[in-house]
Each structure stands twice: as C-alpha cells, then as structure tokens.
Amino acid sequence: MQPVISVHQLNHYFGEGELRKQALFDINLDIYPGEIVIMTGPSGSGKTTLLTLMGGLRSAQEGNLKILGQEMNGASKKAMRQVRQQIGYIFQAHNLLTFLTAKQNVRMSLELHERFLDQNMDEIATDILKTVGLGNRVDYYTDNLSGGQKQRVAIARALVSHPKIVLADEPTAALDKKSGRDVVEMMQKLAKEQGCTILLVTHDNRILDIADRIVYMEDGRLAANSDAVALVE
Ligand SMILES: Nc1ncnc2c1ncn2[C@@H]1O[C@H](COP(=O)(O)OP(=O)(O)OP(=O)(O)O)[C@@H](O)[C@H]1O
Numbered sequence: 001m002q003p004v005i006s007v008h009q010l011n012h013y014f015g016e017g018e019l020r021k022q023a024l025f026d027i028n029l030d031i032y033p034g035e036i037v038i039m040t041g042p043s044g045s046g047k048t049t050l051l052t053l054m055g056g057l058r059s060a061q062e063g064n065l066k067i068l069g070q071e072m073n074g075a076s077k078k079a080m081r082q083v084r085q086q087i088g089y090i091f092q093a094h095n096l097l098t099f100l101t102a103k104q105n106v107r108m109s110l111e112l113h114e115r116f117l118d119q120n121m122d123e124i125a126t127d128i129l130k131t132v133g134l135g136n137r138v139d140y141y142t143d144n145l146s147g148g149q150k151q152r153v154a155i156a157r158a159l160v161s162h163p164k165i166v167l168a169d170e171p172t173a174a175l176d177k178k179s180g181r182d183v184v185e186m187m188q189k190l191a192k193e194q195g196c197t198i199l200l201v202t203h204d205n206r207i208l209d210i211a212d213r214i215v216y217m218e219d220g221r222l223a224a225n226s227d228a229v230a231l232v233e
C-alpha cells in the first residue's frame with residue numbers, strides 16, 4: 001500500500017541570517033490510507049509546523065515531502081493548490097463564517113469542487129449535518145451554536161467532500177470533556193466510513209485512544225512511533 005503522506009529527511013527553518021532557527025530536524029514518517037494518527041508533544045516542539053507542511057499549507061524547504069503522490073518540495077503554486085483541494089482542515093478556531101448558517105458553511109466547501117456543482121448541494125450539506133447530530137440546527141447562524149456544535153459544523157464542512165486526508169489542529173481544545181469526546185468519535189466514525197486518513201495534533205490525553213498510531217514530537221524531532229494501545233495501557 002502506498003502512503004498518502006510520505007516524509008523523508010525533512011528539515012524546516014524559521015527566520016533568516018543570524019536569526020535563522022531550525023524548527024524541524026530529520027523528520028521521517030509514512031502515513032497510510034485510512035489511518036488515524038495523533039501527533040502529540042510539548043508546546044513548541046514543532047507539531048503545528050509539521051502539520052501545516054503535511055497539509056500543503058507551508059512550502060517544504062529541505063528534504064522530501066510527498067502528499068498524495070505529489071512532491072511538495074519545489075512544487076508549483078498550482079500543484080500545491082491541487083493537493084489542498086483533496087484535504088479537509090479542522091482547526092481549533094474552526095474558522096466558520098458567522099454570517100452564514102451551518103448549512104451554508106458546509107455548502108461552501110462543496111462549491112469548491114466542480115463535481116458537486118450539478119448536484120443537490122443543499123441536500124448533501126443537510127445530510128452530513130444530520131450525521132453529526134445537527135439536523136435541527138441546519139439553518140442556525142453559527143454564532144448561535146455552542147462550541148461543540150460549531151466544531152461539529154467544522155467537521156461536517158471538512159468531510160462533506162470526502163477528502164482523502166483530514167488535518168485537525170487541537171480540535172477539542174475549546175471543548176468540555178464530553179463534547180470533545182463526541183467530536184473526535186464523530187470524526188473517527190466518518191473517516192472510517194469514507195476510508196480517509198486523519199492526522200490530528202492534540203494535547204488532550206483523553207482522546208489518544210481513538211488513534212491507530214501516536215507519534216510524539218520533542219524539540220523538533222519525532223521521538224517515538226508506537227501503537228495507540230501500547231501507549232494508553
Ligand atoms: N512563524 C514562525 N516564525 C518563527 N518561529 C516560529 C514560527 N512558527 C513557529 N516557530 C517556532 O518553531 C517551533 C515549533 O513551533 P510549533 O508551533 O510548530 O510548535 P507546536 O508543537 O505546534 O506548539 P504548540 O503545541 O504550542 O502549538 C517553536 O520554537 C516556535 O517558536
């Protein structure tokens with residue numbers, strides 16, 4: 001099986017000249033279709049930097065990074081855009097548009113894909129909102145939803161187009177224990193149904209058990225690469 005993301009000897013730096021500081025060191029990591037991988041580690045260890053690289057949101061500087069078969073080091077803007085189209089993003093600050101309803105937020109994500117344009121996008125958006133338990137909130141403005149509900153809209157929006165990869169940065173950070181749990185279980189269920197890969201950065205120890213694999217970052221290096229089960233036990 002070919003990895004969906006393949007990282008080889010990746011280094012990353014911030015700043016220029018004397019201020020240049022290395023943030024990632026010799027990262028090697030292969031992620032396979034359908035895997036749920038959680039990336040954890042202390043603050044400042046490089047998790048977000050690596051996640052944004054693996055999401056095609058930041059240009060690779062040194063080493064190799066292949067996403068869905070496309071080498072990202074030296075890739076054109078167009079190639080990077082094409083890769084990003086196949087990825088769903090869920091961030092802590094969920095980035096929903098508050099002047100749109102839940103359904104309109106989800107629909108917007110479909111409108112970016114040509115193959116959905118001649119389909120009933122309202123119906124598709126409504127269906128996935130029902131799947132995440134928001135069937136009775138479809139026409140609510142997102143400002144009028146709770147934190148957990150907003151995060152579920154963000155999940156629906158990320159997954160509605162059936163992306164091959166979903167990246168999530170601290171998706172439970174703003175949520176209480178139960179909502180956080182509900183949200184990740186929903187991501188897990190949808191992803192398993194769609195066969196998509198999930199890559200999730202978190203400090204939240206309560207959700208580690210949903211991972212097939214946990215990778216640990218420390219000081220810009222990948223420290224361990226172990227089974228979720230082994231780590232939780
Ligand atoms: N835009 C930037 N400019 C300069 N340095 C940066 C930049 N972004 C991150 N860094 C540095 O790179 C290192 C890794 O940061 P990163 O945000 O990837 O860590 P993290 O593990 O995601 O942290 P957290 O858990 O706090 O979000 C840190 O030392 C940080 O200060």
